[in-house]
Amino acid sequence: MLFPESKTVPININTHILPTTKFKTIIITVFIQQILDKELAARTALIPAVLERGTSGCPTYRDLRKRLEELYGAELTADVSKKGEKHVLTFSLEVINDKFVPGEKLLRRGLELLKDVLADPLLENGTFKSSYVEQEKRQLEKEINSLINDKISYALERCIQNMCYSERFGVFKYGAVSDLEKITPETLYQYYVNLLAENPIDIVIVGEVEPEKTYSLVEDIFSFSRSSRLKEIPPAEAKNVPAEIRYFQEKLPVNQGKLNLGYRTNFAYSDDEYLALLFYNGILGGFPHSKLFQNVREKASLAYYVFSRLEKHKGIQLIGSGIDVENYELALEIIEKQVELVRHGEISQEEMENTRIGLINQYKTIGDSPYNLVNFFLDGLVGESAKGLEYYIEGLQSVKKDDVVEIAQKVYLDTVYFLRSPDGEERGETV
């Protein structure tokens, strides 16, 4: 078991405590789950930004920052993440273990502050302060637009948007600029009040803490009112067999083209086959020994980076590489060839074993980083698959080549997206 300690506090918040002496800090993370939906995404994304502006006790951002600095530079983060077709609001506070700063009560003060950020925001006429909302709307607009600054992330996101244009997974985690305009402080506040009362909330605490004392602390401090019946947030649909392969291109004045391929794996995070899927992805493009790195980079010298990764909560596999525009056909051919090889069982013993030891290594080191631990927990939570690290470490031992080949039969190429400079041959429908 990864999180042996778990309790539901009276206001219907699940609290999970992982005591460990490894770290110099204690990390408290609060997750609020919401459905990922086009209509709601911008509103959901705006919430953490507004809450981080001020609480009734620290009415300005400046007050709040001062408080955090006094707590030995406690690190507060508030953001949203997209996990499959769930939208997760994440509030996290990291404080120094009291033993390094004798006489302080950083855990208690940290919990209080985090609770204030969540449940005691600065209000003005019974609603969010309007200047904060308006400013954060414009900041979020800039944030949405700035995706284009990082061409690797931009190309990946655009590949997903085109691939999943009719699915909820195609929604950007910060929503769309056009949805921001109609948000008012009143509608946003009402939306948040309901969210806070009715959506699933989990608190995870990692660090050198005594579980019983810490539960009482959480119970004491997190004392706002919650509904007894919570909303259910449905998991994503991972099954999808595309009718045809679609090709897209997008023209921008760039030095390097970004080629992305989106595949449907048809397996969910909670499926038993997920372990074999990890192998499939690893053999293709998760490591330097993988087929893609060896062939696209080392043999053909076409790219500096080439990878394959999983969108594990949606059953999607993404391959990405940065290449010269004129090498599009060659790169595509080499990539598809590698996928084909795996499908035909051309996986060496060495590739299997190197991937196995590499994957096991990844799972063994998750426990060495508090943030990786918290993320691993969140994956289990949203993927509805409460398996501990041991499950993966042991399960990966027994995956066989045939299991991987079986996975490969169910993986379908859905979308090819190419971000490229304007010159040269056309490469698909322009978006």
Add this chain to the structure above:
Amino acid sequence: MQFKVKENKGLGEKVYHTVLNSGLSLFVLPKQSFSKKYAIFSTRFGSIDNSFSLEGNGEKHLKVPDGVAHFLEHKLFDQEDGNAFDHFAAYGGSPNAYTSFTQTTYLFSCTDFFPENFNLLLDFVQSPYFTEESVAKEQGIIQQEIRMYQDNPDWRVFFNLLESLYSEHPVRNDIAGSVESISFITKDILYTCYNTFYHPSNMAIFVTGDLSPQEVLALVERNMAGKSFSQPENIQRDYPMEQPEVQRKEVSQELSVSQPIINIGFKDTYNYLDGKELLFRDLACELMLELIFGKSESFYNRLYDEEIIDDLFSADYIAECTYGYTLISARTNDPDRLHHEVLMEIEQVRKRGLNEEDFNRHKRKLRGELLRSFNSLEFIANNYLAYKFRGIEFFDIVDLLQDITLEDLEKMLAEHLQEKYHAISVIKPYSG
């Protein structure tokens, strides 16, 4: 071989140090209860070391193409019997390397098979194998790496700034060099650089994880037993004389970005600093910048409210032995206004002075941040050697931070952040 032990009670860490006969420094920081082991093997050879001579070499002076340290980093992975990456794969080791302005670092992390992985690291870094053919192949890969960075606005705005701040110092050149400069790199140049900078006396190893110093030392000694090394020679690194004045005041470039990105740099004027003196300057400037531009200060909050900046705004001090500067970075729709506001703020803070209460709060914050970063094995190892190469004992930071006074900051404020020694770099969206 005896270890010297350095303990810092405030950090709750102990580091063991010894120097081998070859001149190689070994540091071990045991971290019980961690599954991961992390080891780095580092040489004092970075992108700025492009002009040098060896004392025993009749003062023969060498100038090498820009980007050679980084190129060498890529090429060392190619071994006579295949790629080092493949060898690590069999033991679950995850190797990597990076080149900075001042050093090249090879590393791996693993959970099991530490001795095997560690041996691989020691072996491949000490077995150069360059051929004309493999050099040509790497040129294709590095060209793509360079093109990737050409599309990265944060990278471009930063290097455009350095090019403007410095007229002569090689910090103004991109770490990877240019598509042109790397085309001049040959296997002979790589061997020359290797033989100069990869002597054990110019290198250090740092290992951390659930390991004992003795077992790590035994592994190093066994690995080195069959190898012989020439007498260490003093490397003479030639950095051209840099005037305090900047090369040009302003530079801008267009890229496909959503809004302008600005870097403002203030050049520091020392010619050479190391050890405690450098660390002291580093910490004092870092704290001073916090007091002026930190997120709890009026400047940040006023400009955030006016929507001139967003939460990516940052101000940092960079302290290397042969150069130092302050870097202010932001995304803004009004670069001119922000530039003006930064200069005004510095002037006003000089007039009104710094505040004791703010000073203590920021000091507290810095102490907490330092402790927090000790959760990461990678952070500890990478920083320990990066500081060591500047003659700084990393653990001294904690005590030195306590010793810094408000007067020290005020002294720095009078000296540094001079308007006449500053430059700006802007990336703008394509016009028209």
